[in-house]
Amino acid sequence: MTEPRLTYTLESCTHCLHCMKICPVEAIHLEDGIVKIDPVQCIDCGICVAGCPKGGLTVEKIPLEKTLSSYDYKVALVPGSFFAQFASLEEAGQMLKAIQSLGFDEVVDYSDIEGALYLEGICRMEVADQLCITSFCPSINALIEKNYPMLFEHLLDLEYPCEVAARQVRARLEGKYPRIGIYSLCDCLAKMALAKAPFGNQASAIDHAVAISQIFPAANRQKGKACFPVTLNREGLMSNVSDFYHYAKKKKPIIAVDGVNHCIQALEAAEFGALDKIGLLALFACQGGCIGGSYLWSNPFIGEVHMEKLSYLAGKHVAALSQTEMSGHRELAMDKTSMPLKMQRYRSVNEVLEKLPRFDCGACGYPNCRALAGAIVDGKAGLHLCRVRKEE
Ligand code: SF4
Ligand code: SF4
Ligand code: SF4
Structure with missing residues (x-):
């Protein structure tokens, strides 16, 4: 459930x-x-x-102090989007040090893993014979799975960077400590949800998802001159900014889209075959990409400027990942038997919709007639809820 x-x-x-x-x-x-x-x-x-x-x-916020005390070794995983908040590597390093002082034994920047997956997506797009869709955004992947199942085969089978990072950390520490706690610092709600219900049916290697906005005030108070050396990976930073997909070295055209409603427009165009000449459709639910995540405290416009500056200073190589580490999970995620059911539901919703006035007035308590039709098909509502229909 x-x-x-x-x-x-x-x-x-x-x-x-x-x-x-x-x-x-x-x-x-x-x-x-x-x-x-x-x-x-x-x-x-x-x-x-x-x-x-x-x-x-x-x-829901997690009680950080309480959970930290239940592990022998605690690791905080930091996404590339986190660095959009800082104008310099030194400032970023001071904040990482401050985060560690909240009770973590280790703070891991995984921009090198993000970079490896980003480059792999572009490589796969170059050899594919159809439109490829890439998204490291759990919201967009859920959107495709729920509402655009016909496009699922276009979605590149690439793992979420935070999951790959968590598995690597766990493999490195397993056997050294009895209780290892892996915390994924999240820039948005979707990544928080990911750790609770990972896409696909594999168990997540992440123990806790923490909103960056939850720890920021305390970390900011701790921030001093002490600093971690920060190197970062350029491609990993780029993968967090929708505009930066245009800088990628590629032979085929790439369209990068940000914002859920814009992504819906792009997916509808893809469904009608209007994007067949495009190599890659890169989708982000948040404005500007992951740098627009609502749990970050800088706006995405300033964040993009910071990311561009930091990307020129970045000196870390991309992570060397095997194909097994990078993929193989999304095929498991797509329950093939659900496709006919989804198509049947789609047809049933259209049949019920024929009985509704299509005024989309919202008087039934649903945002529009299609939403009420969906609830009726799912057995959660009845035709009687439509107030306009009663009056006809
Ligand atoms: S707007 Fe709220 S309810 Fe709707 S999909 Fe987004 S998080 Fe869920
Ligand atoms: S109905 Fe209005 S006040 Fe209530 S949860 Fe929704 S947006 Fe907030
Ligand atoms: S009350 Fe009727 S017409 Fe209005 S949105 Fe609901 S189903 Fe549509």
């Missing part, structure tokens, strides 16, 4: 329904005066959390 990732607080909610209107996949509706989020439809984009004017939607 899919667990809800978001917490709704009725006391904070003014029933403005802004969250329902802005959810890009119609996962929110109003039922008996309460905002309900369908965890099956939700792609963890975080748009509703950021958009609620009253803080009515939140994500």
Whole structure:
């Protein structure tokens, strides 16, 4: 069963329904005066959390100190997007040192793994005979899996960098410490959800996902002159910025798209075959790429400037990863038997939609008629909820 990732607080909610209107996949509706989020439809984009004017939607924070005390060796994994917050390697190194002082034994920058996967995606695109879609964004992958199953075969089978990093760290430390705690510092809600319900059916090597915004205030207070040496990998940094895909050395055209609604437009175009002459479609749910993740504290425009500057200073090689380390997981993720069911559901929703007025007024508590039709097909609602239809 899919667990809800978001917490709704009725006391904070003014029933403005802004969250329902802005959810890009119609996962929110109003039922008996309460905002309900369908965890099956939700792609963890975080748009509703950021958009609620009253803080009515939140994500559970982990009790960091309590969990840290339950391990003998604690490792914090830091994504490349984290460095978008800093104008210099020295400043970034000071923050890494400060994060370690919160109770970690080791802080690992895995931009070299991000770089290896980014380059592998471009290599595979060059030899493919069809449009390739690459996304290290769990929201986008969930979107494709749930709403665009016909495009699944275009999605490059590349593992999430944080998972590869966690497996490497665990393999290195296994046997040396009885209890190893691996914490993935996350730039967005989708990566938090990833650690709870990893894409595919393999168990995640990550023990805890922590929002960068959760630890930032405490780390910032600890920050001093003490500094880790930071080298970073250039390609890994580039993989976090949608605009930087255009700098990639490639023979075929690449389109990089940011923002969930823009990605939906691109996926619809791909579904109709309009992008068949494109080599690679690189998709990011957040504005500007992962540097626009809502758990980072700098805006993506400044972040892009920082990333460009840091990429010229970066001196770390890409990680040497085997094909097994890089892929093989997404094939497992796609349950082939679910495709006919998804197509059947799609047809059933269209049949129910024929019975609805298609005014998309929202009076039923669902964002539009299609959303209500979907809920009816899933057995969660009835035709009687449509107020317009009753009056006809
Ligand atoms: S946006 Fe916030 S206040 Fe408005 S309905 Fe949603 S949860 Fe309630
Ligand atoms: S996280 Fe995104 S997909 Fe999920 S309910 Fe909120 S807006 Fe919708
Ligand atoms: S027309 Fe009916 S089904 Fe469509 S949004 Fe309005 S109340 Fe809901």
